[in-house]
Amino acid sequence: MPEEPLPLHDTETATDNSDRQGDSTRLLRAALHEVSTVIVGQNQMVERCLITLIANGHCLLEGVPGIAKTLAVSTLAKVTGGSFTRLQFTPDLVPSDIVGTRVYHPSTEQFNVELGPVFVNFVLADEINRAPAKVQSSLLEVMAEKQVSLGGNTYQLPHPFVVIAAQNPVESEGVYPLPEAQRDRFLMKITVPHPQAHEEMEILRRMSADPPTAHRILDPVTLRELQQDAQKVHVHQLIADYIVRLVMATREPGNYGVPDLTHVVEIGASPRATLGLVAAARALALIRGRDYVLPDDVHQLAHDIMGHRLILTFDALADGITPHHVIDQILATVPPPRVIWDTPATATTVN
Template sequence: MSSATQGQSAQPTLQGQTQGANQRVAQLLGEAISQVQRVIVGQEHMVEQLMVGLLAKGHILLEGVPGVAKTLAVRSFATVVGGEFARIQFTPDLVPSDIVGTRIYKASQEGFDVELGPVFVNFVLADEINRAPAKVQSAMLELMAEKQVSIGGRTHPAPKPFIVIATQNPVESEGVYPLPEAQRDRFLLKVDVPYPRGNEEFEILRRMSVDPPSSNPVLNPDLVLDLQRRAEDVFVHNLVAEYIVRLVLATRTPAEFNMPDLTSVIQIGCSPRATLGLVAASRALALIHGRDYVLPTDVQSVAKDVMSHRLVLGFDAVADNINPAQVVERIVAMVPPPTPVWNNQQQGSPNHQQAPQPDFH
């Protein structure tokens, strides 16, 4: 099986298409992740998924109770990645012009001029997004889906790279506008941010109570665009692609996949965006691990964060406190993945051994 990686980077550290270049990419991404973890204690899964979303050009929704470092993680991540960053604190009195911009009359010009809003940056932190009213949510939909904003009949594209990282607190009930299914579907990943463990809580106390550490820039916008192109070129075997399709189909017709008990649990299955999201996220995760091909384990690692927020459970399932993540874990356990068969034959000179490449059965 050959790699689908093509093209050359403008960055000296990423030139070439050899296994060594893949390892350099993995080291660079690992350094970026470690810089974020200088500030954030624990939460390794959340930090890795932030990088997955960036490489896959997808938006991310972080959900967790207040005080578990969601905002701090995004701020540190934006510092490490580079580019322009803006934080918008969503409140019930926001209007769309507060975030996307508006037309302002200028007497000196005897006409209107467009004043762009704070969303025209590389990284938008939409803090407590579920506190924004419906009009603001509709403005965010165009921004997230089309990566552009229409003001006064003119379209203004967002800069590249562009990513929205939103946070929401699941325990709030006053003054909250729950995200509609259409907008949840716009997020590539929804990451649950849990409480830290006991040893991590002690490390938070030790690290943050005296002189809090800070992260250093590692990437820049041009390098991020190159890494995104490399992620798009990661090879996906046909059998791995079929495995992704089966996972999504199992959410729509679970009885055909030997899970008839889920028929009454799942009201609406995953949309085709889940299929595309699984491919994009799996490619990004493979690149982070220094590979130019996707393994079934990559798909399994991102399945919960890509699929769970796209499921709509039935009333009885909600009453029984069934979690969509549990449904996805059941589907991943029941749908058989293809089996990789490794080929480690030497080609050419004995000093130039090809990296192991899997075929699938």
């Protein structure tokens, strides 16, 4: 059901909503600034991780070792006040190492449930592609349902809960690539580059002696409120239509002006991409200080949300075509709406 439009005469309610939205934006920007006191550069990665958290999703980071992926996630966890654990995935890992198991205690002659390390707010699954399929699949229920089933009982994970996984793209020995079904569980996949020369110099200056530490800005209760605030950000019907057209262009390119992609994309983006674009665009708009989504918000997030959900044909891969090229062509062809924002009393929103 559409949200109830804001009455024009209710100026007090409008002012309260505006103040609340302003407070949320200030908190989010303060959190980003606090992380930047430790992390040099990588602004996009940090912002995308925060968007993932506010959008109540999960994130996949891909980059070579030593570019502050682990430090960024642990710093973000400290700034947001959440509990944090790092899981180093290795080929000999078993599912019980992640989610927990039942342990027999001779003194009581009973089995007790020992919960695993995933029962925290932030889980960093480091080098997730090094773990075998059974361990990777053990995360599916954790990520999708945010619960763990052990010994016939179901245990809820703390809220908020986010999995930020990291994988190394340059090594292929002893690696188990993530299956398509599990990649689809991640709201975003972010490619993390090397720092620029001036950023490298700042890293040397800042980290060579007495590295800085971040301070807590948020807490889990405030995070839940920020997630609720993001869900109230208005999505115009034209923006929703634009999102649907972008996703449908990956499935039926011939019907959306990109027939050249018919023999390039084997399987297009799933409905999770549609929902993810709406949720992430709302979070980005909140960080930008707006209570409505713009086409540019969707445009900025399209690569991160749709790229890892595309499966290209063998011929496309042989020709060196990447999902990034496909999304570039779709964004250039599918026209964004020219939105003329209505008054709050007549604006159409998407829940």
